[in-house]
Amino acid sequence: MCGIVGIVGKSNAEQIILNGLERLEYRGYDSAGMYVADRTSDHLIKAQGRIKNLEAKVTPEVTGTIGIGHTRWATHGKPSERNAHPHTSGNEELVLVHNGVIENFEELHDTYLADHHFAGQTDTEIVVHLIEVLKAQNSSTTKEAFKQALTLIRGSYAFALVDKKDSETIYVAKNKSPLLIGLGDGFNVICSDALAMLDQTTHFVEIEDGEMVTVQADEITIEDLKGNLVYRESYEAQLDLTDIEKGTYPYYMLKEIDDQPTVMRRLIQEYQGTNGQVTIDPQLKAEMIASDRIYIIACGTSNHAGWAAKAILETLTQIPVEVHLSSEFGYNTPLLSAKPFFIFLTQSGETADSRQVLVKINALGLPSLTITNVAGSTLSREAKHTLLLHAGPEIAVASTKAYTAQIAVMTLLAKAIGDEKAVQAAFDFDVFHELSIVASTMETLVDEKAVISQFAEDFLSTSRNAFYIGRGNDYYVSMEAALKLKEISYIQAEGFAAGELKHGTIALIEEGTPVIGIISEAVTGSHTRGNLKEVESRGAHTLVIASQELAKPTDQIIIPNVHPLVTSLVSVIPTQLLAYFATLQRGYDVDKPRNLAKSVTVE
Ligand code: F6R
Numbered sequence: 202m203c204g205i206v207g208i209v210g211k212s213n214a215e216q217i218i219l220n221g222l223e224r225l226e227y228r229g230y231d232s233a234g235m236y237v238a239d240r241t242s243d244h245l246i247k248a249q250g251r252i253k254n255l256e257a258k259v260t261p262e263v264t265g266t267i268g269i270g271h272t273r274w275a276t277h278g279k280p281s282e283r284n285a286h287p288h289t290s291g292n293e294e295l296v297l298v299h300n301g302v303i304e305n306f307e308e309l310h311d312t313y314l315a316d317h318h319f320a321g322q323t324d325t326e327i328v329v330h331l332i333e334v335l336k337a338q339n340s341s342t343t344k345e346a347f348k349q350a351l352t353l354i355r356g357s358y359a360f361a362l363v364d365k366k367d368s369e370t371i372y373v374a375k376n377k378s379p380l381l382i383g384l385g386d387g388f389n390v391i392c393s394d395a396l397a398m399l400d401q402t403t404h405f406v407e408i409e410d411g412e413m414v415t416v417q418a419d420e421i422t423i424e425d426l427k428g429n430l431v432y433r434e435s436y437e438a439q440l441d442l443t444d445i446e447k448g449t450y451p452y453y454m455l456k457e458i459d460d461q462p463t464v465m466r467r468l469i470q471e472y473q474g475t476n477g478q479v480t481i482d483p484q485l486k487a488e489m490i491a492s493d494r495i496y497i498i499a500c501g502t503s504n505h506a507g508w509a510a511k512a513i514l515e516t517l518t519q520i521p522v523e524v525h526l527s528s529e530f531g532y533n534t535p536l537l538s539a540k541p542f543f544i545f546l547t548q549s550g551e552t553a554d555s556r557q558v559l560v561k562i563n564a565l566g567l568p569s570l571t572i573t574n575v576a577g578s579t580l581s582r583e584a585k586h587t588l589l590l591h592a593g594p595e596i597a598v599a600s601t602k603a604y605t606a607q608i609a610v611m612t613l614l615a616k617a618i619g620d621e622k623a624v625q626a627a628f629d630f631d632v633f634h635e636l637s638i639v640a641s642t643m644e645t646l647v648d649e650k651a652v653i654s655q656f657a658e659d660f661l662s663t664s665r666n667a668f669y670i671g672r673g674n675d676y677y678v679s680m681e682a683a684l685k686l687k688e689i690s691y692i693q694a695e696g697f698a699a700g701e702l703k704h705g706t707i708a709l710i711e712e713g714t715p716v717i718g719i720i721s722e723a724v725t726g727s728h729t730r731g732n733l734k735e736v737e738s739r740g741a742h743t744l745v746i747a748s749q750e751l752a753k754p755t756d757q758i759i760i761p762n763v764h765p766l767v768t769s770l771v772s773v774i775p776t777q778l779l780a781y782f783a784t785l786q787r788g789y790d791v792d793k794p795r796n797l798a799k800s801v802t803v804e
Pocket residue numbers: 500501502503504546547548549550551552555598599600601684685688799800801
């Protein structure tokens with residue numbers, strides 16, 4: 202959600218910024234812009250829509266040695282060129298890009314800027330005008346005025362500010378939104394995600410909330426808002442460019458679906474100790490064992506992974522588990538148990554809805570764990586413990602490999618806790634063996650592309666709506682399957698508990714409505730089959746995804762058997778492929794669905 206890149210001290214800044222913005226496309230955006238300058242000229246260009254529209258405006262004279270660029274995902278003001286960043290102050294001397302939401306922008310406007318004219322409707326424009334006013338009022342420097350503005354602003358932000366009179370400095374600050382400094386040789390960069398600048402540097406420095414950084418070609422200066430200098434070591438990003446390139450794949454989503462067996466094997470390697478046990482920090486295990494209830498807090502696909510892991514955690518640890526939507530939990534908090542333990546599931550580690558819960562949990566002094574794909578992300582830093590997904594960057598907006606990695610990491614965690622608590626079910630469950638069977642089964646399933654593409658064509662390519670149904674774990678996978686389908690193909694899809702259809706929703710079934718049943722649970726399989734019969738007799742067009750041991754000859758997609766606790770790791774694969782192919786057949790962009798952002802940094 203919004204992306205920032207910037208560079209100072211290198212020629213062709215415009216090209217570096219364009220490349221960086223392209224690598225941030227995955228975050229979701231609807232317009233883009235950049236400011237580049239050198240000692241003799243400067244250029245501010247913006248475009249609605251894709252980066253290629255911006256690129257088309259980069260004529261040969263648009264060049265510089267300093268620049269800031271931005272992809273915007275509209276919050277205040279509709280997607281348009283006028284609302285695209287960078288924004289300039291009233292006197293056009295200051296240029297600002299921003300990721301986040303300024304909560305008190307109306308108050309700032311009324312107090313300081315009532316007589317100002319604004320080109321667009323964004324909260325960001327208020328901030329750059331505010332800096333101009335503070336600078337004039339106090340005859341201060343740009344840096345001092347920026348710092349003062351930061352003390353007045355409430356909300357989430359990552360800012361990059363350039364004063365047109367100084368083509369050698371970028372000022373940056375952040376609060377709740379990500380921003381990194383990258384260190385180069387004779388130049389420095391800024392970015393929302395290290396991925397954006399990996400072709401320039403692999404050495405990065407984190408910025409903390411409440412700090413301001415002056416970035417110049419040869420040095421960076423970090424200080425707090427009182428002016429105290431802060432020294433922070435850089436770290437080397439554990440990523441390489443091949444992780445973020447599509448290679449021969451037409452879309453990232455397909456690459457990421459295919460990555461899943463490798464991710465399972467990587468997780469086995471990462472979490473298997475030399476003693477054959479799961480390696481988990483003993484302190485984390487002790488805190489979880491001491492708890493009387495685990496609360497999983499997550500949004501969207503991560504929330505669905507939480508549901509899929511509930512039975513695994515309960516079976517192997519014998520600790521009750523509740524799964525909650527972050528956006529609901531924070532403001533309608535249920536009565537908590539006496540010794541709660543919180544797991545935050547978040548691929549990006551930046552989701553604002555989840556973070557607001559973590560902030561409250563931390564204020565109550567309660568123990569927490571973040572399970573994330575991004576080391577050093579906000580939720581990772583702010584929770585007491587972190588476990589990593591080791592899934593490699595997930596670039597497609599629709600999450601696939603992060604979902605299965607989340608379930609697998611929670612399975613490993615559950616096994617470690619269960620072993621420590623001497624739960625029989627945990628002793629009986631050879632997690633590394635079962636995950637390696639999962640990896641091989643995933644391989645078989647991802648090879649079924651031609652068949653699944655045909656089912657997508659037959660069932661989904663022209664349909665207006667669709668239902669996924671199942672019970673127990675198959676219901677939880679149905680929710681994820683439906684989300685995947687709706688978010689990229691725009692088919693109105695619902696994941697339903699199979700038994701619930703007849704209590705109301707069956708009224709929507711008409712001739713040809715696609716209903717996809719998932720059957721991998723022995724105890725409920727025959728009931729789900731009964732529900733499929735009910736919809737068939739009302740005209741539904743049914744497709745069955747069944748595990749081998751429960752399959753009937755007429756079932757269309759058969760999943761090789763895996764351990765009953767981890768069926769969701771494999772039954773989801775055909776549904777990811779169905780969503781992928783249906784989207785292609787309907788002519789939409791698989792990786793960049795409309796209106797969606799990968800990293801959702803606003804509530
Ligand atoms: C859907 C999807 C989203 C995310 C949700 C939470 O494919 O990716 O539903 O799962 O926005 O994001 P994270 O996991 O980064 O907290």
